[in-house]
Amino acid sequence: MKRIQLIFMAMLAAATATQAQQPLTHTQHGQLRTVINPAASLLRTGGEVSVIGRRQWVGLDGAPTVLWGSGHIGLQRSGATTGITLRHESMAVEKLTEASAFFAKSVRISETEYLGLSLNAGFSYMDGRFSQLDPQDPAFREDVRETDALVGFGVMLYRPERYYVGLSLPRLMLGNLGVGGGDNRYDFRNLYHLTAGALFHMGIDFQFRPSVLVTYSESLRPQAEASAMFYIKQVFGIGLNARSYGELAGMVQFNFSGLGLGYSYQFNPGSEPLNRRIGNTTHEIGLSYRFDRALGLL
Structure with a gap:
């Protein structure tokens, strides 16, 4: 059994090292946007x-x-927000942890529209335990533990509770995290996100919220996805997400008293399960709380 696990872990590590995989993003980007673009925090001051x-x-x-x-918290008098974003990614024997602090400021450009800008700075830490795959096999490299600084920015054009369009570079590496040894196998630099969404009221009790996310990195394949959510009285929502590599996801969302709870079940109808106990499905759970307890879908 241990040997089988090592084989699977080696396959995952090889996929990371030798192929341009798609980025790990979440399907609930229409609801939880700040981790993608800190300027989106201005939508919830x-x-x-x-x-x-x-x-x-x-x-x-x-x-x-x-x-x-x-x-994040809002700085109401200055039309700004400040906060932190965190990310922890684990794949096979690799772990990547990122933490950033950000500041975002909005500028009113018309009677109803705003332009938001954000700056963030922090660090990334990579922990690669490659010797765990098979210490006796010289094909596997030594363990890697590296820390690097990162900076980023975001820009967003928005009209509160109507629409938003944003571009962000949340991760611009200042060094060469994970590329020690000159083989360029683990490159985490320069991650770009393009986001957009809108909210349409269909009568008094029904709302429709489409959103899109396009992600690009120098070391990963570009990925595009679109989501569509239908809400009843802004409290219960149900929808669908589709990605450019064939994945589909069903989503549900509950909002009450400032608390938001979302769940997504994603699968690829064109891929076969690895075996009876290992499928191609993905589970995703999101939780948010708004300090002002206000309902709002955008």
């Missing part, structure tokens, strides 16, 4: 904390797991 967890390939030890977190 009352303050908010959020966390979202994603688990892929259920049943396989070492499968990709990501945890995002963010928290």
